Amino acid sequence: MKLAKVIGVVWATQKVPEIKGCRLFVVQPVNGVDMKPKNKPIVAADPHSLAATGDYVVVVTNTDATQAFDSGFAPVNASIVELVDDLD
Amino acid sequence: MFLARVKRKVVASAKHPAYNGKRVFVVQTVNPEGKEKGEEWLAMDYVSAGIGDIVVCGGAPGVAKDIFKLDLAPIRTLIIAIVERIDYKDGNRYCTVQLR
Numbered sequence: 001m002k003l004a005k006v007i008g009v010v011w012a013t014q015k016v017p018e019i020k021g022c023r024l025f026v027v028q029p030v031n032g033v034d035m036k037p038k039n040k041p042i043v044a045a046d047p048h049s050l051a052a053t054g055d056y057v058v059v060v061t062n063t064d065a066t067q068a069f070d071s072g073f074a075p076v077n078a079s080i081v082e083l084v085d086d087l088d
Numbered sequence: 089m090f091l092a093r094v095k096r097k098v099v100a101s102a103k104h105p106a107y108n109g110k111r112v113f114v115v116q117t118v119n120p121e122g123k124e125k126g127e128e129w130l131a132m133d134y135v136s137a138g139i140g141d142i143v144v145c146g147g148a149p150g151v152a153k154d155i156f157k158l159d160l161a162p163i164r165t166l167i168i169a170i171v172e173r174i175d176y177k178d179g180n181r182y183c184t185v186q187l188r
Contacts (some may be wrong), residue, residue, distance in 0.1 A: 033096070064162045068160070082107055
């Protein structure tokens with residue numbers, strides 16, 4: 001689980017049926033302590049329509065990303081699971 | 089598994105149903121002396137940790153699903169222990185760090 005900032009949207013009409021109706025975002029992983037960008041941006045699926053451009057989100061990667069979908073199966077590598085309001 | 093210090097709490101209102109009623113913290117890995125080493129992760133609380141605690145974090149696919157008894161759990165890293173004391177060997181010296 002990583003903190004990331006949504007920096008863009010990926011538009012695609014032709015998608016595998018498992019991710020139909022799910023938006024895809026370009027997210028930049030950030031350091032949770034000083035909020036500085038780190039590593040390269042990745043594409044994350046948003047199965048529960050939580051995020052918009054500019055938001056900070058919690059991203060899960062690898063096997064756990066598929067669990068974010070109601071079907072429990074989707075060919076994705078990263079999913080958005082929380083929209084961050086604030087960090088105490 | 090890794091040793092980490094709890095740094096911040098993530099406050100979120102819109103979340104995946106599996107995250108309802110659970111706390112997520114920003115944790116930063118530390119070396120055995122308790123000094124912050126750099127890399128930070130997000131981890132879900134399972135032992136009622138607080139900000140500033142040294143904790144053990146870990147996780148594997150499917151673990152969160154079993155312990156929270158959920159059908160779908162997009163959760164990886166969990167805070168699985170709050171550290172009280174660390175004994176380690178630094179060269180030929182045996183060291184103890186008492187945290188609470």
